[in-house]
Amino acid sequence: MLPTRESQPSPLSGSQPIAAQNSPIAYGLGSFGLESLYTVFAGFYMFYYIDELGLAVALAAIINILYAVWDAVNDPLVGFLSDNTRTRWGRRKPWLLTGLPFYVGTLVLVYAVPKPFLQGNALFWYALVIFFLFEAAYTIIWVNYSALFPELFQSFQERARASSTYQGLGMFGELVGFSIPPLIYARFGFVPMAISFAGVAGIALLLAIIRNTEDPNAQKAPPLDLKSAFGEVLKDRPFLLFTIAVTFLMFITAAYTLATPFWVKYTLGASPQATSLIFAIVFIAAILSVSIWARLVRVLGIKRTWLWSVGVMAASAILLGLASNLVVGAIGAAVAGASMGGIKVCREIIMADFVDRDLKRTGHRREGIYFSLLRVIGKTSKVLQSLALVVLGLLFGYVSGENPGPQPENAFRFLMSVFPLVFIIIAWLIASRLSFDNQPSSPPPG
16 A cells, blocks of 8 residues: 655645635636536547548547647646746736637637538548647646636635535536537537537636636745656655546546447437437436535545445446446446546545645645646546547447448447446556545644
8 A cells, every 4th residue: 555645734724815805606617617618529529520520430549649649748838837927917817818718719610620621631630730729728728727726715614615616516517518519419510519618618717717816925936947846746656646547537437428429329229319318417416426425535534435436437337338228328327427426526635635735845836737747647548548449440340420330339338338347447456555644634723
């Protein structure tokens, strides 16, 4: 077992009560905008390009691999630049306000493919470029917005209250982003879907960014050079092992996300509207399970709760693999949602502990780097996702919607069950070697 270093009270707890100026609801509203817009991309871009536009699955796999490489470069770069930004508006807000139009605009361009790019290699190059641009915009928004949380809400009580709102509205954004788009694109098309979500999510994010105020004390620490900024974080071995386990869990949720429209169509033989139902069940179950998992953390401790949530995910993979009709598929989706709720609750608690300990130990603020490294290591799951697509082609002959091969129903049954079970076992074994403090640290005496 690898123990984490001793948890220390966050030095932020003794600073000015900046959280009194900030709104958990406003911060959660930004999470709704951020997650709903990204989900419209992540949930449907592969289905749109492969099944609707005819992009070959092998070319889609190449794009995913290159996308993962690009992600590996831009995440830590944005985290480093954000942590070292010093302006009268704060460290994060200039990045957020500048990146927001870029973020909503590129989402529309993902689905509004100009006619000259709809054929052959032109579609491949258009997809590659626009996915790269969207990923850059999302990185700017996500890294800076996530890094705000420890600064805006500085005591355990403030964070507990704000976290529940943040997670709840974020998952509600994912629910909306997964369940509503099929209802829109089935009737009006993909471009109106993208425009409507860009407008709603953009307004939510803008209101959240304007409403919350950064702590001016956060800019007092001198900027760090590249080696100093990353050196301490990369020495944190428990954090690195944690990110590996998270990577495998992210692959599973990404595989579910990517495969669900195909699985509904080919394996369950249901309509596109059933995709909305499945996604709605997943996220309703996740939202409803959060309070239960939070109670389990207090009773069982963070490690045992995390292991239980991973075990529930294994059960969901078995159910989804056995499903051949919408009823069994819906039950599997509910179990998957419950497991995701638990994994999300545990992940946020563990990450907060890593960030606070580093701040106490070094006296420097590295929220951007911690969150960006978690994301960039986790995004290597894109490589696993691409390999899964290649394996599907080799084993089952699936090429595209125009040429689905002889067994498309078994191809996506395999992607929803066998792959997840393998990586769930690996993640569980890694998680079992780590230990975490079960109780939050108390704020220092005033």
